[in-house]
Amino acid sequence: MFHSIRPAILARMQVLEQIDRQDRANGTPRLQRLRQITPETGKFLALLAAGSPEGMVLEIGTSAGYSALWIALACEMLGRTLHTFEVLPEKAHLARETFRAAQVERVVKLVEGDARDHLGQVEQVAFCFLDAEKEVYGECYEAVIPKLVKGGLLVADNALNHRQTLQPVLDRALADERVDALIVPIGKGELVCRRV
């Protein structure tokens, strides 16, 4: 997967990494920043998604599509589609540009709108990456966990750098008998929940 990333995908990843670095350095307002995952986290997500059972692959919080490109590597390999949700039109516009430039439109379906309006309709979820505003994590967690197939994974970003805000969700997941959960100290901290 990592040894054969197509040039169009690599090029777009590099463009987004550069924009993200500039955003953080030059004080771009929070809502305009891409706020994307680290490359190491991207590899971690791709590895987890690649080993997930049969079922839907989801992402909540697309931004410009950087993490989606990593998850798309696993989807291409497995012959699946990634459904990724983005609420802000400006970010959805950037993401569309990303998926076109990286030539992954065949495997990535961008859904523009609040993910919470759509999660009621998803079924048989094999893998879900949650990376939206921290205030909606609890609601998204409760919507996705019952939809996970056995062995399905929910991975949530910012478990360490936003630990205080996310503590109620983290406590809920770690005590939730429907899943085995662990916080992995990679990138900004990934909460990994596997449906038992």
Ligand SMILES: C[S@@+](CC[C@H](N)C(=O)[O-])C[C@H]1O[C@@H](n2cnc3c(N)ncnc32)[C@H](O)[C@@H]1O
């Ligand atoms: C941290 S950024 C996502 C970064 C992206 N996952 C990456 O690593 O490339 C969070 C994104 O989630 C979007 N978002 C926040 N709440 C959302 C919701 N309820 N439904 C869909 N998207 C949401 C924001 O507009 C923002 O673009």
